[in-house]
Amino acid sequence: MRKPWRRNAVWTMVILGLVVSGCSPGAAGGKEANSAAPAAAAATVSKTGYPIVEEPIKLKMFTRIAPVNGPFKDMPVFQDYGALSNIEVDFIETPTDGFQEKKNLLFASNELPDALFRSSLTPLETIRYGTAGQLIPLENLIDDYAPNFKKLLDEYPEIRSGITTPEGHIYALPAVVTLGAARTDKKWINQSWLEKLNLEEPQTTEELYNVLVAFRDQDPNGNGEADEIPMTARASAGSGQGIPVVNMMSGSFGLDQQLGYNINLIDNQVEIWMGSERNKELLVYLNKLYNEKLLDPEVFSHTEAEYLAKQASGKTGFFFDQTNNPFLDIADQYTGIAPPEGPHGDRLQSQGAPVARDFGAFAITSVNKYPEATLRWIDYFYSVEGSTLLRFGREGEHYELKDGIPYYKEEFLKSGNQAKITPYAGGGAPHLISDQVASYINPPQVQEAQEKLDPHMPKVRYAAPMFDEQTAQRVNILRNDIDKYYEEQSTKFIAGAQSFDKWDEFQATLKKMNIDELQQIYQDAYDKMEK
Structure with a gap:
């Protein structure tokens, strides 16, 4: 965490x-x-x-x-x-x-x-x-x-x-x-809906899309109304921790979250991926879900209480949470699944605390x-x-x-x-x-959901590095601007308020905000951690 x-x-x-x-x-x-x-x-x-x-x-x-x-x-x-x-x-x-x-x-x-x-x-x-x-x-x-x-x-x-x-x-x-299991949000899917519609657990992002379409169109809760929410997630807290639905799905596009940030570690090299083509593919995918009403239209605005109520309602097909506590009364309706494999074969559980x-x-x-x-x-x-x-x-x-x-x-x-x-x-x-003192948050259903994630978790989840005060202040200044801009623009891309024709402009603005300098600071910190 x-x-x-x-x-x-x-x-x-x-x-x-x-x-x-x-x-x-x-x-x-x-x-x-x-x-x-x-x-x-x-x-x-x-x-x-x-x-x-x-x-x-x-x-x-x-x-x-x-x-x-x-x-x-x-x-x-x-x-x-x-x-x-x-x-x-x-x-x-x-x-x-x-x-x-x-x-x-x-x-x-x-x-x-x-x-x-x-x-x-x-x-x-x-x-x-x-x-x-x-x-x-x-x-x-x-x-x-x-x-x-x-x-x-x-x-x-x-x-x-x-x-x-x-x-x-x-x-x-x-x-x-x-x-x-105390460091990850599980990927919960409505197993009873899968069974009613004769569907298998989705193994890829494309299969997930098809399942969500079925959840939207085939009245899996059987009440004759189109009131199902195929997919939802927490709303952003606006605290520089990113957009939850992006964090939850980033691993399927090969995007990790190391060092407490949007960072991949590849051959000991730090890569901040916010302006990368893989991130664009992720946002395009989420935009498709949003436009087709497969992703909750309130995903950027609902409160925490409203999000938890949606879990407990039984009207949600796919969502993310650490435990099954919010939906205990209907827990048998859900099961945990592995991260869906993305278009490039990535199947990473990127979200998780150190x-x-x-x-x-x-x-x-x-x-x-x-x-x-x-x-x-x-x-x-x-x-x-x-x-x-x-x-x-x-x-x-x-x-x-x-x-x-x-x-x-x-x-x-x-x-x-x-x-x-x-x-x-x-x-x-x-x-x-530890597992010896976590029975309340780690019952068998949660353990089974975690077992689906375990093969796809990184060996080490690096925590955010500690910087000297001068560097910390510089990181603070850089991230204040970069994080706010990234979250605002990503929300617009997903919600369709901004065309992906603006992607080059988006990348250029990140450059102007000195994202390369920020990447080098994290690289230097990582190098010191590994000495």
Whole structure:
């Protein structure tokens, strides 16, 4: 999964000015405090076993609280882990709305907590505040005080490359998603409609087109009305993450999404494909679907709630989602399929998050007197035991084990209180998401859908690289213009508001926007990652 940082450009530039002009003495003081703090705390920290410290300590952590959450202090994970670790955490809870602004002001004022939990720090923020001395580097502490996270770094080297600054520092930890099914949107097709119309699962983009035509014309839901939606997808969030329907279908045209962007990696060469002929072929295909009312006319405008309602309605033929949760009541109606093979033989599952997802989920500040103990505290959640407690609560009360896998108890599911007991609900929590703790999002139907995708996934999904601050600002400027232009023009091409006769002009404009410079920046970053 990778979080966009470009939308915070104005804020972060303001913060930089504040840090440089008004807060640098405080930041420097933070560095001095940090240099003295480890020696005072190290002797009391156990590197293995529990409690982490013999004498209780208290930490303040700034965190985002989602609307679905209950108070963190009431969550069993923090109550039980506090008793186990001998570390009490006082969470400074900030609602999702307004969280970014309050986080910015936190650093601008230099009124820092001990750590940031579920903090959604962007790469640019991480480098900026780390360079300013407000966040401490963690790379030298990880070996001794984060054995679970260290094991993941060794098993998945792409995690380290995705969280390490050009200077070699790790200032923030991500969520780690080793479960492939938690990093992909599945391709769900209406199996009951296929059976009624005596159709096979489509194996190619041409076969998919023919199936969608049948869904449109042959009344597969049998109500005598032309109310079927042959194909739909999420609407764009307008955050530089592309157009979802383009992302979902790009792999059939040989277009990957590496390094957190529209990038193919071919023989270690970075290729931004937005102006390529393959991308044109993809947009022509989607335009054909749109013009023939095979692609939802609301695909660029409907809300998330409306999209989920379409899944649950049973009137949709083909769509994309990570799990089957939105359509559980009619789950038997759908099955997952493999990416359809495109006109050049491509069958790539291009969409998907990297193993290091939710970048900047946890960081330790320079005012923290117990950095070793704090790192050991968070490391627990990168274990199966810790992530189970974080996500499922207490065994016997909230969940039960079946073949070693935790499942919410039926009576607890009926209570509807799952989101109240875990910071996982609402996203962005620093922890391990593996097949051992993902029963709620990875039931058998989802596992089967993922198995259809697995043969077509790249061996490594590279996360967005970390740039030095100057380069990050340049990337921010370039992508602000390029991404907005690409999304606007691609939407017009698909919807038929712009003729493909304008393709040469489109390519030329991308050139004028310095897309080649952007490509070289990503190439340089990739080369450093591979050294």
